[in-house]
Amino acid sequence: MSLKDRDYFNVKLERQDDESLWLKCKACSELIFKKRVRENNNICPKCGEYFFLTARERIESLIDDKSFTDISKSIIADDPLNFIDSKPYLKRIEEAQANTELADALILGSATINGKGVIIAAMEFRFVGGSMGSVMGEQICHGMEEALRLNRPFILISSSGGARMQEGVFSLFQMAKTSAVRAKLSENKILFISIMTYPTTGGVAASIASLGDVIIAEKGALIGFAGRRVIQNTTGEELPDDFQTDAFALSHGSVDRVVSRENLRDELSKLLSFFLEAE
Amino acid sequence: MKDEMTLAALREQINELRRLNANGEIDLSSEILLLEEKLRRLTAASYAKLADWDRVKLSRHPQRPYALDYIPEIFGNFYELHGDRIYGDDRAMIVGLAKLKQRTVMIVAQQKGRTPEEKKERFFGMSRPQGYRKALRVMKLAERFSFPVITLIDTPGAYPGIESEELNISGAIANNLQEMSQLKVPTIAIVIGEGGSGGALAIGVADRIMMLENATYSVISPEGCAAILWRDNGMISEAARALGLTASRLKELGLIDEIIPESLGGAHTDLQETAANLKEVLIRHLSYLSSLSNDELLKERYARYRFIGRYRILPKE
Numbered sequence A: 001m002s003l004k005d006r007d008y009f010n011v012k013l014e015r016q017d018d019e020s021l022w023l024k025c026k027a028c029s030e031l032i033f034k035k036r037v038r039e040n041n042n043i044c045p046k047c048g049e050y051f052f053l054t055a056r057e058r059i060e061s062l063i064d065d066k067s068f069t070d071i072s073k074s075i076i077a078d079d080p081l082n083f084i085d086s087k088p089y090l091k092r093i094e095e096a097q098a099n100t101e102l103a104d105a106l107i108l109g110s111a112t113i114n115g116k117g118v119i120i121a122a123m124e125f126r127f128v129g130g131s132m133g134s135v136m137g138e139q140i141c142h143g144m145e146e147a148l149r150l151n152r153p154f155i156l157i158s159s160s161g162g163a164r165m166q167e168g169v170f171s172l173f174q175m176a177k178t179s180a181v182r183a184k185l186s187e188n189k190i191l192f193i194s195i196m197t198y199p200t201t202g203g204v205a206a207s208i209a210s211l212g213d214v215i216i217a218e219k220g221a222l223i224g225f226a227g228r229r230v231i232q233n234t235t236g237e238e239l240p241d242d243f244q245t246d247a248f249a250l251s252h253g254s255v256d257r258v259v260s261r262e263n264l265r266d267e268l269s270k271l272l273s274f275f276l277e278a279e
Numbered sequence B: 001m002k003d004e005m006t007l008a009a010l011r012e013q014i015n016e017l018r019r020l021n022a023n024g025e026i027d028l029s030s031e032i033l034l035l036e037e038k039l040r041r042l043t044a045a046s047y048a049k050l051a052d053w054d055r056v057k058l059s060r061h062p063q064r065p066y067a068l069d070y071i072p073e074i075f076g077n078f079y080e081l082h083g084d085r086i087y088g089d090d091r092a093m094i095v096g097l098a099k100l101k102q103r104t105v106m107i108v109a110q111q112k113g114r115t116p117e118e119k120k121e122r123f124f125g126m127s128r129p130q131g132y133r134k135a136l137r138v139m140k141l142a143e144r145f146s147f148p149v150i151t152l153i154d155t156p157g158a159y160p161g162i163e164s165e166e167l168n169i170s171g172a173i174a175n176n177l178q179e180m181s182q183l184k185v186p187t188i189a190i191v192i193g194e195g196g197s198g199g200a201l202a203i204g205v206a207d208r209i210m211m212l213e214n215a216t217y218s219v220i221s222p223e224g225c226a227a228i229l230w231r232d233n234g235m236i237s238e239a240a241r242a243l244g245l246t247a248s249r250l251k252e253l254g255l256i257d258e259i260i261p262e263s264l265g266g267a268h269t270d271l272q273e274t275a276a277n278l279k280e281v282l283i284r285h286l287s288y289l290s291s292l293s294n295d296e297l298l299k300e301r302y303a304r305y306r307f308i309g310r311y312r313i314l315p316k317e
């Protein structure tokens, strides 16, 4: 199924929430035992379609068992603009917090991957579309500073629609903030691996996610700056089938590699071994 | 704007009196002065209570001065440079050398088109990856020769097209953000019209961020925001208000350094006056920034960006 057949924001989210033991794969329409999907990295055992991974599941799928320590700052969103659309911004935040049991759209911690110490962060798409506001920007910067302090690689797994509109220019400037702190990693030879998943778009794509020393796209990722509809409305151009897919990003030179979900952990471990002294 | 009709009528009336006065038959100078004072008062009042959405429209006003209108008014000897040395020359991004009070500076500016042909050539001011790469190329050039960099921001946003994605527009923008945060020369960014999201920010990381009085700067266009958050095109004006995109709001929020006044009624009513204000501000800030060492400059810039953001700190458990 090409990306254009998918509903941009709702795809892969349907696995959530309900209590039933079974789920229906959107790609092959098979009914599958949920537990089997979970044990299989949220990949459909029948057809190989990837289901949505929460940030926590994502990190757990990549790191050594029980090696994770949360190092995030104790901060939550403020509402500098008193932003109200269909509901007040802080109400939206509270609901997202209740749904995800997270403070905001990023998990940050230290962990090991095959024994190698890293600082790792993953975005949570269920939390207001994984959008980057002041909290995410600060946590990413804090993570990079911890990587710097502890001389460890920094790994960021993106899953985001972009900047968080409800914080206006505060969100926009998080792009500059994370990019500025990222420059400190370069100066100090700290490795930054950026992993782009479904979706990595807008202000997140156009800042920190595109600044990895090595950029890996997960198979099935959606990677791009502008949304399909915006491009079509502005240009009237007919978009190619593979537009903004992992393959598109690879063939146009925007990412280093495309890696399937089941191989991501091994790839990371291999990649780290090139940069880290054997211990 | 309904006030614009009243103001236009008043302006016409003054012109008529001036014509009569010039004939020399009767002395109308005191009447003219009176009307001019009234015009000034009404204009000021009318523009002070502009809704944010009106301000957006003003920032996109078809007669609004563009970078190429300001540049000859402010700088001497503008000498345009072209091309990103990789792919092409983006006409929505103008770069070049110029003199400001005998000092060489590098100008990086976004340019919309005035005529239909020029609009097309310049993609309505929407820069493409080759534009951002051209901007970065000349900023690095400026750095090698210690020329301050002045950027003039005026774009609806980066150009959303197939080619932009093929040429990795995300990477081009991201790269500029990182490099500009480290550029070892004084940098000043001024939003002169529309500050459209990442496409504006990509030449907007600087030691000083300033805005013309009626310029706007936003994370997303009010139209885009209304479509996504409200799913209702009738809410564009509300979205404009909610986004906090005016110069005065952004100054209040501490996100920009200074608001540069425009001529009464907007920059399009008096280019020279607005340009003179711009020039004064540029010279003043550049003179301070030039007094800093590179270390101090970069330290101040880093601190500015490192601490941008508003969040609540949870009490320790």
Ligand SMILES: [Zn+2]
Pocket (backbone or CB within 6 Å): A025, A026, A027, A028, A029, A030, A044, A045, A046, A047, A048, A049
């Ligand atoms: Zn399936």
